Amino acid sequence: MDNKVHALIGLLSKSSFLTLKEIETQTSSTRRQIYYRLDKINQELLDRKIEVSKGSITITEDIRNKLIALMKEESESEYFLSSKERQLYMYLYMFIGVPYISLNHFIDSLKVSKSTVLNELKDLEKICQGYDIEIQYDRSIGYFLRGNEIDIRRFMMLEVINTLSVDNNGKLFDLFINDNNLDIFQYSKLLIQELSDLHRIEFVEDRIAEFIYILIFLKARLANNNDIDISTDFVSIMKDDANLEVMKNTKEYAFVSDLIKNYKQASYITDEEKIYLTAWILGLSIGNLEEDTDDCLTIANMVDRLMYRFEILSGVQYKNTEDIFRKLYCHLRPTYYRLLYHLPIVNPLKDKVKEEHDKLYKLVLETVKPLEALFCHEIPDDEVAYLTMHFGAIYADREIVKTNSQKTGLIVCSNGLGSSAILYSELSNLFPEIHFLKPLESSNLMYIDSDFDIIFSTTYLDESMLHDKPVVYVRPVMNMQERYQVVREVCMKLKTTFSNIPDIEKVITLVKKHGLVNDELGLANDLIAYFSNNEQKYGADEGLMLSQMADPKLMNIQLEAKDWEDAIRKSGQSLVDYGYATNNYIEEVVNSTKINGPFYVITTNIALPHVKAMFGALKIGLAISVLKEPVVFGNKDLDPIKYIFFLTALDNETHLTALSILVELFNEKKFFECLDSAKTSLEVSDFIIKYEANKLSRN
Known part of the structure; x- marks a missing residue:
């Protein structure tokens, strides 16, 4: 049974009902391919067949149990590698560096023809070149990898992380470990769990397997290559950026030291390698604010600065600030070490986060820009997406009181905070x-020990863990189609009426009878949003655009001001004049500046002043002012200030679209050229309107 059939079994086993259209979308397959795979599955199921009725499939509990049993049988049967998996197998073979690797070694291990191996090797060479790694051949040692040692390791790590992030499938790695008599996975898992408890090191559950596989492959490489030296590539970086003795005093270093003692031939792991492994552990584990570590003030200061900057850029009003701070600290400590030592990270939800939470993502992207100067490189999109998910907790923070009639749901998520x-x-x-x-x-x-009625889980759960409760499988970040499927699944599991959302495919079929549908997926999303009463959050109402908030009458072109206080009062006066704020709102900005300094100066020449709505915000608005002569506000790194964007916000969400566009404009040279050359407010307004129109047309 091939991998695609296996993937379809997994999809069907996690649902009670699916349409063929949904399967096509989720598996990127044609209907013909789906029918072919269903036939293959039915041949295995024998007496109980999966039937397609009116373009949909209903999965009964009996069939689900048979599918789960079939998956277990498949996991114990022979595994057939895909082309990409064969290439990764070959890379791992060269990575661990056995004494001699010939073409026949690849042929025998992969059980494929010579021509297949040569083709796979050619494709792998092209991929490796993109990472500055060369695959070379020498008659005395066979095939081997040449390049910067850190790059060679980084590629291995990325491939392991990527492979596991797809469906948590480690079959390829288990096969490779067995073929090459490497360390036993389960032994390493038990050992790491015991030592992590001993040293109070907490890993995100989904990343433990990743850590174990990478450790096994790295140990094999070090055992087979005694001449590997990372001192030039890695330790030299640490000598510049951190004190090695401080690193050796961490609990992570003690964890690494105890870990390697439990393996045979541990003498080949040098002090430099221990430091490397320690940095890696720091990039994988979860930070703990309660621990008095040497880096706690550094991390806490970084969290504080990011929260502060995000608050200014987004105009949010934090609730439960301490809880948000703790959660961000837990995530940012490993982030700090990954960025400091260029350790790889893969966020499988990155594209989904950027698509489904694009406004928040753009604000976080602007928020983290000061970190680029700290680490001397751009912050990877994968890291920005993770931070976006953490800042999303701000909007999840609401007080919920359970009523006696309510059902209770339990969320099981192993992907991190x-x-x-x-x-x-x-x-x-x-x-x-x-x-x-x-x-x-x-x-x-x-x-x-809490009572609950239904489980929502991001990972497959063993039946013995379900407490006889129905389970609905979900993705950590969902698009509109996936939300629709989850609502439908919950209604079926809890046997409640599915009255709010009709059959969307039938509705679209009816619409197509009477007109042309240019964007079927877009129509489906809008229908789902409308019928599920989520149109305010997910539908056409995406919040105010920047052009709606930045009314021309609020703008001040070539504004004259003698100092920062005069600039604040004059730039905010239009908000008072047109009923967007009270005088007290402006005075609070002035008073806060005198006490806390110019906290709203966000980058060179730009100020984004605002305070909490409780101080006198009446309507959502943005007053744009261009100073005739720049003014010193008191931020020596970013002074003088020429552009003031005075914000009034009433909640945490309505203005997010507008501000996400504004932070994009902060990176547009033409925007500031327009501000500098404009003679009237209408010129600035027209620029913003055209920018938004172009943005919408591109999307």
């Missing part, structure tokens, strides 16, 4: 009639 927070928010919005307990990892499911 950010995923849990954003999933909690998604499900709370989708099901206001369900009271949700705080998310937990699957390993803690057996210990829960």
Whole structure:
């Protein structure tokens, strides 16, 4: 049974009902391919067949159990590698560096023809070149990897992380470990769990397998290559950026030292390698604010600065600031070390986050820009997406009181705090009639003592852990189609009426009878949003545009001001004159500046002053002012200030679209050329309107 059939079994086993259209979308397959795979599955199921009725499939509990049993049987049977998996196998073979690797070694291990191996090797060479790694051949040692040692390791790590992030499938790695007699996975897992408990090191549950596989492959490389020296490539960086003795005093270093003692032939792991492994552990584990570590003030200061900058850029009004600070600290400590030592990270939800939470993502992208100067390189999109998920917790923070009639939902999420927070928010919005307990990892499911009616899980759960409760499988970040499927699944599991959302495919079929549908997926999304009463959050109403907030009458072109206080008062006066704010709102900005300094100066020449709505914000607006002569505000790094964007916001969401566009404009040279050359406010307004129109046409 091939991997695509296996993937379809997994999809079907997690649902009670699916349309063929949904399967096409989720598997990127044609209907013909789906029918072919269903036939293959039915041949295995024998007496119980999966039937397609009116373009949809209903999966009964009996069939689901048979599908789960079939998956277990498949996991124990011979595994057939895809082309990409064969290439990764070959890379790992060269990575561990056995004494001699010939073409026949590849042929025998992969059980394919010579021509297939040569083709796979050619494709792998092209991929490796993109990472500055060469595959070379020498008669005395065979095939081997040449390049910067850190790059060679980084590629291996990225491939392991990517492979596991798809469907948590480690079959390829298990096969490779078995073929080459490497360390036993389960032994390493038990050992790491025991030592992590001993040293109080907490990993995100989904990343433990990643850590174990990478450690096994790295140890094999070091054992087979005694001449490997990372001192030039890695330790030299650390000598510039950190004190090695401080690193050796961490609990992570003690963890690494104890870990390698439990393996045979540990003498080949040098002090430099221990430092490398320590940095890697720091980039994988979860930070703990309660621990008095040497880096706690550095990390805390970074969290504080990011929260402060995000608050200014987004105009949010924090609730439960301490809880948000703790969650961000937990995530930012490993982020700090990944960025400091260029350690790889893969966020499988990156594209989904950028698509479904684009406004928030853009604001976070602007928020983290000061970090680029700290680490001397751009912040990877994968890291920005993770931070976006954490800042999403701000919007999930709301007080929920359970009523006696409410069902209770339990969220099981093993993808980390950010995923849990954003999933909690998604499900709370989708099901206001369900009271949700705080998310937990699957390993803690057996210990829960709270009563609940239904489980929402991001990972497959063993039946013995379900407490005889129905389970709905969800993604940490969902698009509109996936939200629709989850609502439908919950209604079927809880046997409630599915009255709010009709069969969307039938509605579209009816519409197509009477007219042309240019964007079927877009229409489906809008229908789902409308019928599920989520149009305010997910539908056509995307919040105010920048052109709606930045009314020309609020703008001040070539404004004259003698100092920062005069500039604040004059730039904010139009907000008072047109009923957007009271005089007290402007005075609060002035008083806060005198006490806290110019906290709203966000980058060179730009100020974005605002305070909490409680001080006198009446309407949502943005007053844009261009000073005739720049004024010193008191931020020596970013002074003088020429452009003032005075914000009034009433909540945390309505203005997000506008501000996400504004932070984009901050990076547009032509925008500031327009501000400098404009003779009237209408010229600035026209520029913004045209920019928004072009943006919409591109999307």
